[in-house]
Amino acid sequence: MKPPPFAYHAPTQLDEALALLERYGDDAKVLAGGQSLMPLLNFRLSYPSALIDINRVAELSYLRQENDQVRIGALTRQRTIEFSELVRRQLPLLSEATTLVGHLPIRTRGTIGGSLAHADPAAEYPAVALVLDAELVLQRPGGQRSVSAEEFFVSYLTTVLAPNEIVTEIRFSPAPPTSGCAFEEVARRHGDFALVGVAGVIDAEGEQCRTARLAAAGVGPTPIRLRTAEDILVQEGVTEQSIQRAAAKAAELVEPDSDIHASADFRRHLTEVLTRRAIQRALERGRERRA
Amino acid sequence: MSEPNEHSQARPVTLRVNGTEHRGQVEPRKLLVDFLREDLGLTGSHVGCEHGICGACTILINGEAARSCLMLAVQADGAELMTVEGLAPQSGGPPALPGKTGQLHPLQTAFWEHHGLQCGFCTPGMLMTAYDLLQTNAAPSEAEIRAGLSAVLCRCTGYQGIVEAVQAAAETLRAGEEDQ
């Protein structure tokens, strides 16, 4: 389990990194935190001709409030996000989900951009980005574009990133201060990838539900936004029955696979359970925040 | 299929480990843990899985715990590392006799007193992980200790002695802070 040989570049400027990417195209891998890529290299499941290590591109590492948005540089470590007061205050869902990403020594290195670009559908960050309607800034030599999280994820480990593009920034619009959020997941062991995870952000008062956003991880080729389940809450208001119906709807919306840890049936069942739990806890959190 | 190519030749690396500066030449693909063990002779950090699950290779990189099997040695150029060999205060004297305590870090002492190790293979990674846990949370609950230590697998102890040791060390370290 030793990596195969590769050309190695450690640019210090984004332009330099993009130029290298342009040069190698598909043959190169961008090395960010490395917590997913390094195992693939060690297992020799990946043979890139070049690694473009962006860890020294300091301009990609920041976390700041700008206008109504929290903007996070792609190279920002999960650990930094975990201990950020700004994130705790403005993006409590991201804060909570971060503590579920592997373990602290993994989060020391793991980056937000890397996690999103890797696009493991069972990971927490893609579901959070989806449920918070995050925008991702994709930079290519001489230009950039911005895509929504919903557009970004294409399939298992696949995104809309072109071979010459790098994720440089993730933009979050904080949920209204009257809302509550929750990330519920079931994993076999503490720190494992979730069998199923459900993220929810709900803005409700009494039975009236202004907005509801729900997304599930681990139950399809991408994280899945549970829009018709959301609609049930907004249209029917939040009652025990509507929560139950939304949860049951969520289980219909997902497309899980079976693997050695859980069957598709069980994942569907867990989607229902966790959706209900996520809604209930988000509502509770909202009540606490408003109180 | 692997073919050596343009930049697979060695690159210079300068880094500080346990307060000492080291310079070396290293092939880019060489894992940091292999560099520490083979090039610097610091065999305290162990290789247990090379995919980031077991945690035996955990060291501090610029003060924060991380897997040295999921980093390339070239990535540590310019970094300040701490391994298990650097945990105890350096006494400078001759090595202690077996069974006699030399200078140990409070975590090491607590592991010894609470039987926090058996085969010892996970111990270096466990110690460095516990060190980071206590520097981010000086008074963790038992559940927080267990969650923090879940970053490292131990197959011998059932973790009980380890958890007790970290609880004890946390108290010692807090008492030490108050004294100062």
Place this chain on the structure above:
Amino acid sequence: MEEFTPKLVGARVKRREDQRLLTGQGAYVDDHHPPGLLHAAFLRSPYAHARMTQLDTSAARTREGVVAVLTGKDLVSLVKPVRAVSKMREYKETSFPPLAVDKVRYVGEALAVVIAENRYLAEDAIEWIRVEYDPLPTVANERDAAQPDAPVLHDEAGSNVLLSREFARGDVDAALAGAAVRVRDRFRFRRHATVCMENRGCLADYRAGTGELTLRSATQCPGLLRDVLADLLDMPEHYIRVVAADVGGGFGAKSSLYPEEIVLCAVARLLKRPVKWISDRQEDLKTSTQAWDEIVDAELGLQADGTIIGLRADVTTDIGAYSIYPWTATVEPIQTISFLSGPYRMPHYRGRNRGVATCKAPMGPYRGVGRPITTFVLESLMDRAARRLALDPAELRLKNYIRADEFPYKTPSGLVWDQASLTECMQKARDVLDSDATAQWRVQARAAGRWVGVGFATYIELTGVGSAIPVSPGMPIATGTEAAFLRVDPAGTVIATFSVAPQGQGHETALAQVVADALGVSFGSVRVICGDTALAPQGTGTYASRSAVLAGGAAIRAGQALKEKALKIAGHMMESNPADLDIRDGQVFLRDKPERRLPFRDVAKTAYAGLRRLPKDMEPGLEVTRFYDPFFGTASSATHAAVVEVDTETYAVTIKRYIVVEDCGRIINPLIVDGQVRGGVAQGIGAALYEEVVYDDEGQLLTGSLMDYLVPTASELLPIEVHHIETPSPTTLGGFRGMGEGGTIGAPAAIANAVSDALAHLGIEINEIPMTPEKLFRLVRAAGADGR
């Protein structure tokens, strides 16, 4: 024999191993980098069953840094093939080539080795070896393997059934026919992996000048390896030195001879350079021996009052692709039918077993060997019987335990239990659990809709096994004896050398306690050395819960012999009768006049000072070697109690309390004993709830990483409450009983019974390990109780 008086024995002495291990100064195999070191990497089969039609290493040989590439054919002239020999009836012997020749039989089987300047280059070159395979039908599981038309893995055996045995007593069929209550089920223990945190590995170094071969290996059995390697390499034993310094866990998986050890020795001798191979985790999960893969159809019969009258069982064991040396494919199957009758009076019994070969990694010993399954099966049947008879499960057990006046008790399979504290352990377990309060809590929690349960399991196991009923029945090795070699240097330090070889059990501390007590010297003046055949007396290693009993017994013998001689010398020096002298705290003193004393080190110095200073006719020197064979071995026993809750929606099992009450005889070091119990229980919990080796129908391993093979973390485990009934064994020196495996033996059964109790209202009874959320989900859904 003088009575052994414990003083340090029984004390919570902190381990002396820890200083080096805590400071990163351990000496595991991979920590050694001798000058000129080469590194090995193995090409392993991607097929479960295939014939190799072509194996071309020419391109690999030319790659950068490559020194040599060898295949199975190259090795034929260098080493003899391994035969896992046993004279056991109904056992078919097969070969296990160090590198496959012609045919591969499991995914991961080694078929070529590259020796290169470093591991990176060796792995690069592996990819340049060209192999063409002609795939053969996969023998995917034990059911298919035993079919008459199944493809045969080993032509020489003629069938995949490599073993079939039966142990019986009385007339079980008649007894069961007359039973008031019969309970039966098909029980399944899925395949498990040991997962030592240190992967296997070895380093072979051949010195052409002296002809000496040194093998450093992560092994439990240096002596055993030395003996077999001498045969395979055709070298005199004394030219081979096997060293196991610090070893990162073993649990049985490092007790067998592995192909890589043979290959490395052969290659080092061929190249005359040191060569190292360290298994990576993927290799370890594919090739280290796996365990416990069995199906048991069992039926228990009882009288209306709950008295057991008989048990019959048919067991099928999936022994994987090869019979391993030295334990053979019989190790797990034979243990299973030997131990199935458990801690109960069992008038009628029949246990049948078949061991069948499949395309999986070889099965070997893993902590508990056979007994985790037998305890699961029998204790599950006891709870089923208790439910049928509406009896308290603990009362049913108390009624049937072998009684104190029935020891020594001969089991239906011929084992002898010297003595055990079965009733005491159960009573104490119930006290610690506070049965009444727990029962009340259970009622209240259930009323609130929670799924909670309590489960017990009692086991008895044979430990410290001597030569009468050996660990290795029918095998050409001696496992019934161990020795201690004690040498006192002129400064009075005792160097105690053993051929047992620990992997975390703390022998350096525990055996020093025993030696110090036997001799009357201080703990600090005894140094223990284990795991180096160049220094150790003849012996095999550490396995089968034997070290405390065998090495401890040998240590007492040697210590007492040494003391006898020391007292003779001291008597001469003090002009006293040696019979009036004793040694305590490193001082020789006159029993009646303790102020007349002499430091032990003065005696040691005198021992080497020549005849002029010694009693007439005494040989100078102060060292002895003594052997010990406990012959029948001794029994250890325990009751485990688990309190669990099953999440009614996610089906996760949470253990709320876990209690162990055990009797391992005289305790040498409570710190170490409790650590062994807790660590054993942790592995049992892992086995019960998380861990499973999964192969698909093509024989591909689906659990080839630690993301998929789920070793529990600190968050999945809980504090284990450990209590002791300390009854010194009546049959072993020092009264020690072995205890390294017990935790793992009891845990799956206790947890399964607790989960069955929690789900009993749904009509669910657990019959398969591990109990994963997925499996519980399916059981609950099948019972129609998931709210649908």
